[in-house]
Amino acid sequence: MSNSSKTKRRFNSVHHNFCGILLVLGTISWVTPVLAQSTLVATETSSISSSSTSDSSLLRQGKAAYEAGNYTEATKAWQKAYRQYQAQGNLINQALSLSYLSLSSQKQGNWQAATEYIAQSLDILESDPKLKANNLLIYAQAINTQGKLQLATGKIEAAIASWKQAAEVYQKAGDDIGTLGSQINQAQALQSLGLYRRSQKLLIEIASQLQEKPDSRLKISGLRTLGIALQVSGNLNDAQEILQESLAISEKLNLPEESSATLLSLGDTARTLGDRNKGANSNNTPAYAFYEQAAAITSQPLLKVEAQLNQLSTLIAFEQWQAAKNLVPEIQTNLSQLSNGANRRLIYAQINLANSLIDLAAQDSLNPTYLNQSQNLLTKAIEQARQLQDIKAESYGLGILGHLSEQQQQWALGQKYTEQAIDLAQRINEPELIYQWQWQLARLQVAQNRYDSAIASYSEAVNALESLRSDLVLTNLDVQYSFRDSVEPVYRELVRLLLQPQNNQPISQANLIRARDTIESLQLAELNDFFREACLDATPTSIENIDPEAAVIYPIILRDRLEVIVSLPGTPLRHYSTPISQAKLEAEIKELRQTVVIRSQRTFRKPAQNLYDWLIRPTLPDLVASEIKTLVFVPDGSFRSIPLGVLHDKENYLAEKYNIALTPGLQLLAPRPLEESELKTLAAGLTEERQGFAPLDYVQVELEDIEQQLDSTVLIDQEFTKESLRNTMASENYPIVHIATHGQFSSILEETFLLTWDSRIQINQLNSILQNPNLPEQQVIELLVLSACETAVGDDRAALGLAGMAVRAGARSTLATLWSVNDQATALAIKHFYEQLTEPTVSMTKTEALREAQLTLINSSRFNHPYYWSSFILIGNWL
Numbered sequence: 113m114s115n116s117s118k119t120k121r122r123f124n125s126v127h128h129n130f131c132g133i134l135l136v137l138g139t140i141s142w143v144t145p146v147l148a149q150s151t152l153v154a155t156e157t158s159s160i161s162s163s164s165t166s167d168s169s170l171l172r173q174g175k176a177a178y179e180a181g182n183y184t185e186a187t188k189a190w191q192k193a194y195r196q197y198q199a200q201g202n203l204i205n206q207a208l209s210l211s212y213l214s215l216s217s218q219k220q221g222n223w224q225a226a227t228e229y230i231a232q233s234l235d236i237l238e239s240d241p242k243l244k245a246n247n248l249l250i251y252a253q254a255i256n257t258q259g260k261l262q263l264a265t266g267k268i269e270a271a272i273a274s275w276k277q278a279a280e281v282y283q284k285a286g287d288d289i290g291t292l293g294s295q296i297n298q299a300q301a302l303q304s305l306g307l308y309r310r311s312q313k314l315l316i317e318i319a320s321q322l323q324e325k326p327d328s329r330l331k332i333s334g335l336r337t338l339g340i341a342l343q344v345s346g347n348l349n350d351a352q353e354i355l356q357e358s359l360a361i362s363e364k365l366n367l368p369e370e371s372s373a374t375l376l377s378l379g380d381t382a383r384t385l386g387d388r389n390k391g392a393n394s395n396n397t398p399a400y401a402f403y404e405q406a407a408a409i410t411s412q413p414l415l416k417v418e419a420q421l422n423q424l425s426t427l428i429a430f431e432q433w434q435a436a437k438n439l440v441p442e443i444q445t446n447l448s449q450l451s452n453g454a455n456r457r458l459i460y461a462q463i464n465l466a467n468s469l470i471d472l473a474a475q476d477s478l479n480p481t482y483l484n485q486s487q488n489l490l491t492k493a494i495e496q497a498r499q500l501q502d503i504k505a506e507s508y509g510l511g512i513l514g515h516l517s518e519q520q521q522q523w524a525l526g527q528k529y530t531e532q533a534i535d536l537a538q539r540i541n542e543p544e545l546i547y548q549w550q551w552q553l554a555r556l557q558v559a560q561n562r563y564d565s566a567i568a569s570y571s572e573a574v575n576a577l578e579s580l581r582s583d584l585v586l587t588n589l590d591v592q593y594s595f596r597d598s599v600e601p602v603y604r605e606l607v608r609l610l611l612q613p614q615n616n617q618p619i620s621q622a623n624l625i626r627a628r629d630t631i632e633s634l635q636l637a638e639l640n641d642f643f644r645e646a647c648l649d650a651t652p653t654s655i656e657n658i659d660p661e662a663a664v665i666y667p668i669i670l671r672d673r674l675e676v677i678v679s680l681p682g683t684p685l686r687h688y689s690t691p692i693s694q695a696k697l698e699a700e701i702k703e704l705r706q707t708v709v710i711r712s713q714r715t716f717r718k719p720a721q722n723l724y725d726w727l728i729r730p731t732l733p734d735l736v737a738s739e740i741k742t743l744v745f746v747p748d749g750s751f752r753s754i755p756l757g758v759l760h761d762k763e764n765y766l767a768e769k770y771n772i773a774l775t776p777g778l779q780l781l782a783p784r785p786l787e788e789s790e791l792k793t794l795a796a797g798l799t800e801e802r803q804g805f806a807p808l809d810y811v812q813v814e815l816e817d818i819e820q821q822l823d824s825t826v827l828i829d830q831e832f833t834k835e836s837l838r839n840t841m842a843s844e845n846y847p848i849v850h851i852a853t854h855g856q857f858s859s860i861l862e863e864t865f866l867l868t869w870d871s872r873i874q875i876n877q878l879n880s881i882l883q884n885p886n887l888p889e890q891q892v893i894e895l896l897v898l899s900a901c902e903t904a905v906g907d908d909r910a911a912l913g914l915a916g917m918a919v920r921a922g923a924r925s926t927l928a929t930l931w932s933v934n935d936q937a938t939a940l941a942i943k944h945f946y947e948q949l950t951e952p953t954v955s956m957t958k959t960e961a962l963r964e965a966q967l968t969l970i971n972s973s974r975f976n977h978p979y980y981w982s983s984f985i986l987i988g989n990w991l
Contacts (some may be wrong), residue, residue, distance in 0.1 A: 148550040158310050168193060168205070174212060181456020183219040184501045190216065204247050205235040211254040218261055221503045221540030227265075230258050248285035248641065252278050256294055263301055266472050272301045288325070290712065292318060292334045296341050315341070319354070327361045332370045335361070336377060343381045352381050368409045375406035376419055383426065400426045414457055417446050421464045428471050440465075444485075458848060459505045462493040474519055486516055504545070507536035511549045518556055527556045547576035551602050563609055570606035574630065577637065595638065603634035608670050611687065624685040626991035628677050631668055632777040635746065639776060639916060659991060663735055667727055669694055669749045678731050680738045688730040697726070701750045708758055709931055711979045717760055724759040728766060735770075742959055742990060743772040752911035753903065755930055755982035757966065767982070769960040776915050791894075791950065793818060794840055796827040797852030798869060805854040805867055808900055810935030814852050817943045821950060822848070833870045838881045847894040849882060849923070850942075854932070855901035857913035864913035866898070875913070879922045895958060896923035899942055902932040918987040925958050929983040937969060937980040944968045958991035 174189035198736030210233035217226035233254045237244045244251050259274030275298040282290035295318050302311035306402065315338070322334045335358035344352035355378045362370035379402035400423060407419035421444045427436035443465060450458055468487040475481035490513045497506035511533035530553045537545035554569035577599060590912035610627040611619055664679040671694045678686040704719035735743075743766070745756055756774075757767030795818045797811040825846070829834055832853070841849075855866040865872040873881060882893060898917070903910035911930070916925035927945070929938075935960050948954075948961035956964075962984060969981035 135462070150442060168196075169630055170196065171205070171209065171212070174216075177220075178212070178216060181459070181502070182500050183216045183456070184499070187213060187216040189222070192635065198545075203236050203240070204250060207233045207247075208250050210236070211250070211257050214257050214261060218257075218264060220501050221851055223261070223265055226261050229872055230254065230261060234258065248281055249287060249290075252281035252285060252287065252294075255281060256297075257288070259297060259301075263297075265956075270302050275301065289330050289333065292321065296337055300341060301586065310958065318584055327365060329365075329370065331877045332358050332362045332365075332374070333619050334368065336370075336374050338929065339374075339381070340377055343377065343384065348381055348385050352378065352385070355381060369412065369415075371826075372406045372410035372412075372415055372419070375402045375409075376415075376422065379403040379419075379426075380405065382386055383429075393896070395655050397426070397430075398529055409468060413446060414461065415452055417443060417450070417461050418457070420446065421461060421468070424468050425464075428468060431475075433472065435473055436468070440469070456500065456505060457501075459493045459496050459502065460508070462489045462496075463505070463508050466490045466493070467515070470512070470516055470519055478519065483516065483520065487513070490516065496905065503536050504542060507533045507540075507542070507545050507549070510536065512949070513547070514549070514552055514556070518559075521559070523556050523559045527553060527560075528555060539930045543576040543579050546750050547573045547580070547602070550576060551605075554605065558609070563612070563614060567606065567609050570602065570609065571626075573602050573634065574606055578633065599637060602636065603630055603637070604668075604670065606630055607668055607675070611668075611670075611675050611689070617916065619687050621684050624677060624687055626668055627668070627675075628679070628685065631666055631748065632746065635748075635777045639919060648780065659744075660744060661740060662744050663731075663738065663740045663989070664744045664746065665727075665731065665747045667748050667751050669697060669751070676727060676731065678734060680734060680740070683734075683738065686731065686734050690726045690730070692726065698750050701754055704755050704758070708755070708978050708982060711977050716758065716978065720758050720760040720765075723754075724761050724766065728759060729761070739740050740770070742773065742957075744773045744775060744990060746777050747774055747911075752915065753930070755985060757985075758978045758982040765970070765978070765982075767963060768970065771957070771963045771990065773959045773986045773988075774915075775988055776919065780869055791822055792845065793822040793824040793848040793850060794827070794837075794846040795824050795850040795852070796821065796837060797850075797900075798829060798831045798832060798854070798867060800829055802854075802867060802869060803872075808852065808854070808935055810939040811852045813898070814899065814935075814939040815850075817939065818850055818946060821943070821946045830869055832868055834868050834873055834877075834881065837868065837873075841882055848897070849893050849895075850897040850899070852899045852938075853901075855917075857899055857901060857903045857917060857928075858910050859913060861913075861916075864917060877916055878917065878920050883922055893921065893923035894924045894925065896921045897942070898926065898928040898939050900932055900935075901929055903930055914985075923988070925986060925988040927962065927984060929957070930985060931983050933980060933983050934975075940975065941969055941984060957991050958987050962986050 150743075169850060170189050170193035174186040174193065177189060178186035179181070180376055190209050192210045194206060194213065197205040197209060210229045214226045214229035214233065217223075217229060237247070237251050237254060255274050255278040259271045262268070262271035262274060275294045279291050279294035279298070282288075282294060295314060299311045299314045299318070302314065318334075318338055322331055322338065325331045325334075335354050339355035339358060342348075342354060355374055357373045359371055359378065362368075379399045382397065382399035382402060403419050403422040403426065407416050407423065409415050410419065420439065424436055424439050424443060427433075427439065447461060447465065460546045466486040469482040469486040473479045473486070476482065490509050494509035494513070497503075497509055506968070510529050514526045514528075514530035514533060517523075517529060530549050534546060534549045534553065537549060550569045550573035554566045554573065557563075557566035557569060607627045607630050610623045610630070613619060662681070666677040666679075668675040668677065669967045672691065674690045674692055674697055676688045676690075678688070680686065700719045700722055704716055706724065707713065707716040707719070710716075741820060743756075745751070747756070748965060752774075757765060757772045795815050797808070797815050798805075799808055799811045801807045812828070815828060818824055819826055825840060827840065851866060853867045856864060858864045861875060864875040866878075867873075882896070897916070901914075914928055914930070918928070933941075937950040942965075944965040945961050948956050948964045949958065966981040966984065969975040975981065
């Protein structure tokens with residue numbers, strides 16, 4: 113098999129989970145990661161470096177300053193060069209100088225000047241066809257620069273068109289690295305538009321092109337750039353493999369500097385793959401080893417410091433405090449030996465070290481030595497950023513200086529620095545900075561009891577995150593921890609303040625609505641993070657427009673209390689608060705989850721009753737007064753992991769009194785009742801042992817019952833393959849899809865799957881398999897039933913995978929199990945569910961049918977333990 117065939121086969125496994133522009137969030141949310149360079153830099157740098165024979169000392173001087181991160185000096189040199197060429201009437205070098213000036217203006221956040229410069233450059237080149245034809249490299253560089261500007265200013269489609277044109281011109285000029293770089297830029301821009309399959313196809317083509325080239329610096333650089341693009345897109349295993357190929361070639365050709373750069377990227381990828389979860393000491397992990405090796409083999413002092421800073425941040429992430437302290441003096445010595453002249457990489461290295469020193473001080477009783485060293489580094493970095501007119505770097509420095517003051521409880525001073533950082537970030541429209549500094553400002557305001565101001569700042573932070581959501585996915589060092597540590601708290605802290613009484617006054621309706629909307633936005637953001645795609649649409653929906661006999665209950669877990677917001681038809685929002693610590697509440701939830709599956713005991717009753725008292729009992733009078741029949745929960749955090757129908761009032765289970773459904777939020781709901789028509793069903797399942805999973809003895813009975821009750825197509829055992837499921841779904845419309853097979857729900861995207869005879873259906877494949885491309889969009893699956901699945905053991909966020917499966921399937925409703933239930937009980941429950949759903953004399957909703965099926969088991973002598981009936985949960989549209 114050829115290299116290109118192998119590459120295509122490998123990349124065909126890359127699913128469409130690319131999204132947007134990278135938002136950098138380190139293990140500490142505001143760390144500026146070392147070497148977190150966009151792949152856009154690849155074409156930009158090669159363009160500058162490979163400019164033509166028409167070079168001059170001023171152009172070279174500007175390029176040297178630019179590559180050192182001194183954009184102010186670069187701009188001055190190129191402006192002087194432009195004026196010189198203008199006086200000489202040298203058009204081609206005027207165009208080149210203007211293209212360079214656009215690049216340096218972009219780096220300084222001067223978008224108007226950048227736009228004018230590149231427009232002038234292209235006008236010169238395109239007004240003279242002969243001039244353009246004789247200088248294709250310079251023309252390609254100018255188009256590439258235009259694409260970079262268009263992407264930065266939100267004109268994504270225009271950027272794609274520019275990079276496509278640039279790639280064609282580079283190819284015509286014989287510049288392979290320029291061609292590949294422009295193609296990678298196209299792929300990234302396609303991702304930001306949500307066109308993942310087009311992006312994947314382009315990346316496969318790029319990989320194939322690289323494999324066919326001889327071993328060289330070009331191939332090393334191209335593979336590394338492609339690996340970085342895959343890493344920031346979340347395709348970590350493919351990224352690691354591509355980067356290892358790049359490393360092998362550089363080692364074979366004895367190019368240590370190339371190897372060092374690739375080792376840094378391998379370290380970043382290894383950290384993202386989850387070293388924090390391995391339980392090893394940080395200096396034994398692959399990431400640390402990659403960084404250590406990169407530092408050892410490079411002869412570039414600044415690159416060595418950058419690799420060591422990554423080692424330091426890894427040690428801190430693993431709380432290896434003594435090892436981190438031991439490494440600091442060596443980094444400080446190496447940093448002090450670098451040139452005192454300001455450059456961008458040096459500024460960020462100083463800020464990075466300063467932030468790490470703050471972390472070390474925080475765990476060492478605010479060690480004054482570390483605090484003073486951090487302050488000195490930040491002061492110097494900010495001054496250098498001002499010299500370079502690097503607004504983004506200055507904002508970073510001031511923001512971390514505000515964080516330093518926060519650690520020292522110098523609230524007013526911290527607020528001053530943070531407000532300056534916000535002003536700079538807003539000036540250059542950097543929402544990823546705005547959200548971090550607004551969040552920090554809110555904390556500082558809370559510390560000064562300025563709650564109204566803090567609510568405003570938290571709201572601005574959330575708004576900044578919302579503005580980022582459609583453009584990017586939050587991928588970085590361990591995706592889960594990044595979201596949980598750096599995004600989720602912003603939403604929760606805002607909700608906590610909105611629901612905190614002020615001056616003994618009740619919570620206003622405005623604040624209740626804002627709190628409800630914020631928690632729904634958090635649910636949406638969490639699912640986007642799970643999929644590593646910002647691709648879920650939200651439409652506000654009112655409960656009155658869905659079901660006048662339903663109440664929507666929002667349990668909100670805060671660190672010191674449980675808040676409950678209840679939405680009832682035709683009435684203002686209700687609100688209840690129970691003072692209980694997050695630790696105690698989550699311990700009670702965990703106990704219920706662990707004991708409800710023990711069939712020989714009834715120890716689940718105590719936590720079930722406690723949770724009923726905290727969550728349901730305060731709302732009971734309102735539920736009775738409103739004649740509520742259905743409870744729709746938007747479960748928060750660990751509430752997702754338990755069957756809420758098992759909550760107990762000391763006499764009855766909640767499921768005995770109410771229909772119960774779950775939804776990630778009304779914003780994601782498609783409110784539409786099941787149509788009264790013949791419900792054609794596709795039923796599939798496994799009865800035999802496959803891939804190490806035990807046989808499911810009663811699946812045969814379960815599918816036979818469905819076949820008797822409904823107009824059905826059945827795929828069983830060998831007939832149930834991934835491809836046969838896809839083909840059958842494409843053949844006609846199936847409003848109901850019933851899958852009786854092993855499956856696992858996990859908080860980790862790659863570990864959420866359904867088992868087929870020949871393989872596994874990963875969650876990101878589900879939508880493309882289950883959706884019939886030949887049917888109108890409104891004819892989606894009405895009900896998806898997953899009757900033998902379970903949540904991953906030991907994963908406190910595993911039910912996120914269940915919610916994700918329900919959303920990704922594209923069905924209006926999903927009936928699934930939290931744990932794999934006794935086969936016979938499942939078959940019985942499913943039989944009664946379909947009997948109720950298809951009863952011609954009674955119009956019954958899906959949640960009513962589920963409750964009736966559960967009551968059948970509750971009232972039986974054999975299956976009345978909640979282990980048998982409570983695992984079934986309905987997610988999504990309950991009508």
